[in-house]
Amino acid sequence: METRHAKTVQTAGFKLTPPRQAVLTALESGDDHMTPAEVLARAQAIYPSLGRATVYRTLELLTNLGIVRPIFLGERGVCLTLAEGGHHHLICSDCGAVVEFDECPVSELEQELAERLNFQIRGHLLEFYGLCAQCQG
């Protein structure tokens, strides 16, 4: 019950077990683009007997609850992020370089879509892809 999202798990009717707490802590304290393997490693550091299947099950649960969100970073494959907020990436299709940026022209649209389509929006991903300076040919 100490991690930021523990209560969401409980009020949704799921048990707040040590394995789940370990996964939550791993996600909340770690880098924001962790692969499942990295989440597993981090969470096992907290709770050593943790099994791989449990991590995948927990990630699916947290995704369904809207706490976590899988995104796909070309080179790294699927990574996990906390759902809240935005991600803004510029990605080179050739070498895979990822640049993050801060500008976000999206919030008014978010508002409007949420109302029009009756969606409860938690976060977003804005990615531009193309060729970085080095890879332009």
Next chain:
Amino acid sequence: METRHAKTVQTAGFKLTPPRQAVLTALESGDDHMTPAEVLARAQAIYPSLGRATVYRTLELLTNLGIVRPIFLGERGVCLTLAEGGHHHLICSDCGAVVEFDECPVSELEQELAERLNFQIRGHLLEFYGLCAQCQG
């Protein structure tokens, strides 16, 4: 040399072979969110002896050339799209529903980032995620 992107392959110094043409045609004529398996099936319909490995190799080549772009649609996994242009999705974290929308508040920012960071931008992906009307609890 008949498909829309054939020339790009050639001018980059790669051979425009029948297997590659088949993959290009599959991509250009098919749905815009095809899994690798669907691309394989479609391309094999055009060129039956086509092997799986060749499809993956070609998709990687086309990705590096900036023609094609893998994106990750939660439920469906990785899908391939033509890189040019934008994708705008609203995705339910719980049931996986994907709604497409048309508004795009992104082009001015695209321009600015391209100049500032010296990127040649080909396309973008804007995804909102949250809970659809049915899945809000």
Next chain:
DNA sequence: CGATAATTGAGACCTGATCTCACTGAGACG
């Protein structure tokens, strides 16, 4: 405290993706 149903870890299993390797065929060159 039990009762009960959810949750778990180990390991078998599956499946998509990658690698290996012998082969092909389109040019380059004499």
Next chain:
DNA sequence: CGTCTCAGTGAGATCAGGTCTCAATTATCG
């Protein structure tokens, strides 16, 4: 022409993440 070279290819072996199964455990509630 003949021959060399080398990018490209398909078949199939292999690999690696991810999923499933199942018996054991445990959070939660009355």
